[in-house]
Amino acid sequence: MSFRYLGNKTRLTDWIVGEIARVLPSGSTIADPMCGTASVSLALARAGYSVTAADALTFPVIHARVRLLAKHPPEFKALGGYEMALKWMRSTAPLEGYFFKEFGESGSPANGRMPRLYFSAANAAHIDGVRDAIRKLNASGEINELEHNLLLHHLILATNKVANISGTYGYFLRKISQTARRPISFEPIEFEPTPGNHTVLQGPIEEHASTLRVDAVYLDPPYTKRQYAGNYHILETLAREDEPVAVGDGGLRPWKDQASNFCYRRNASAAFRETLEQLDVPNVFISYSQDGQVNEDQLLSILSDYGKVTLQEQPYARFRSNERVKSGSVLERIYHIETF
Ligand SMILES: C[S@@+](CC[C@H](N)C(=O)[O-])C[C@H]1O[C@@H](n2cnc3c(N)ncnc32)[C@H](O)[C@@H]1O
Numbered sequence: 001m002s003f004r005y006l007g008n009k010t011r012l013t014d015w016i017v018g019e020i021a022r023v024l025p026s027g028s029t030i031a032d033p034m035c036g037t038a039s040v041s042l043a044l045a046r047a048g049y050s051v052t053a054a055d056a057l058t059f060p061v062i063h064a065r066v067r068l069l070a071k072h073p074p075e076f077k078a079l080g081g082y083e084m085a086l087k088w089m090r091s092t093a094p095l096e097g098y099f100f101k102e103f104g105e106s107g108s109p110a111n112g113r114m115p116r117l118y119f120s121a122a123n124a125a126h127i128d129g130v131r132d133a134i135r136k137l138n139a140s141g142e143i144n145e146l147e148h149n150l151l152l153h154h155l156i157l158a159t160n161k162v163a164n165i166s167g168t169y170g171y172f173l174r175k176i177s178q179t180a181r182r183p184i185s186f187e188p189i190e191f192e193p194t195p196g197n198h199t200v201l202q203g204p205i206e207e208h209a210s211t212l213r214v215d216a217v218y219l220d221p222p223y224t225k226r227q228y229a230g231n232y233h234i235l236e237t238l239a240r241e242d243e244p245v246a247v248g249d250g251g252l253r254p255w256k257d258q259a260s261n262f263c264y265r266r267n268a269s270a271a272f273r274e275t276l277e278q279l280d281v282p283n284v285f286i287s288y289s290q291d292g293q294v295n296e297d298q299l300l301s302i303l304s305d306y307g308k309v310t311l312q313e314q315p316y317a318r319f320r321s322n323e324r325v326k327s328g329s330v331l332e333r334i335y336h337i338e339t340f
Pocket of ligand 1: 005006007008009010033034035036037038039040054055056057060095203204205220221222223229230260261262
């Protein structure tokens with residue numbers, strides 16, 4: 001799944017799973033409660049673990065449900081099968097609705113701001129059409145929850161590919177790019193019949209850390225000040241199927257109730273402690289970058305209060321938005337805590 005997502009570990013999964021496998025036998029249970037694209041969750045599932053994935057935001061939960069729970073294409077009886085479901089999304093009639101108005105080049109935002117150039121007019125109307133069609137189909141009771149999630153997963157992936165942004169949805173580009181001008185397309189995905197029993201939850205780690213009954217937890221918290229809820233507001237709106245007030249020039253949905261303490265330098269240490277305090281598992285693995293909100297010494301000192309800590313590191317090309325920063329690489333780190 002190609003997905004532009006801050007801090008995603010898609011290209012590091014072999015290393016991460018390899019480090020985990022040195023400690024945790026295949027067949028064990030592991031949680032990935034900050035799963036993002038669910039790339040690590042899926043890699044863990046492929047390696048034979050039973051995975052519990054979660055995230056504070058809604059769209060990662062949709063990705064995780066599809067990537068872990070849809071082991072085969074769902075039946076889609078209502079639409080005549082999976083291929084027909086894709087065809088249905090491709091041929092849905094456009095609609096000049098919320099996306100067209102708030103995020104399309106020919107829109108007229110409710111707050112009177114200039115049109116927001118997140119999408120070409122045609123793509124914005126197609127997105128509105130598909131959103132409306134999914135909402136109606138779901139309300140009719142003719143699709144099950146996994147089919148519903150799969151349709152939303154496709155809509156999110158397709159939308160991402162034609163978004164007129166440089167990496168995140170914090171703002172849009174000043175002119176509609178060639179890529180954003182291309183008609184939105186819905187492509188089939190691969191389904192993976194991974195072994196193991198997987199579970200997907202939603203909510204911040206602070207809410208369910210104490211309920212995780214697993215052999216290990218893999219934490220991949222944000223390490224910069226960039227809040228995911230704000231930077232991916234459009235994907236969250238697609239996943240939640242709502243029409244929130246679009247604030248300011250950028251049209252962000254109100255996101256402060258989903259702000260992560262890991263993104264605030266002043267709160268990140270306490271967020272680590274609060275999480276570790278609640279976890280009752282023998283092994284915790286943490287991915288954290290060299291230039292995170294909590295510096296290396298601080299983090300080592302915090303983690304050492306909860307168990308025996310070992311550290312593995314690997315250089316990793318740094319990305320800012322979707323451009324490789326010329327200054328080279330950062331050290332990506334995995335901490336293993338064998339808890340007391
Ligand atoms: C670095 S990304 C994870 C990337 C993921 N491993 C991947 O490969 O795509 C951090 C994730 O943590 C989530 N997050 C931030 N604060 C959280 C919290 N308190 N509880 C749960 N998830 C949180 C964000 O929504 C984001 O998806």
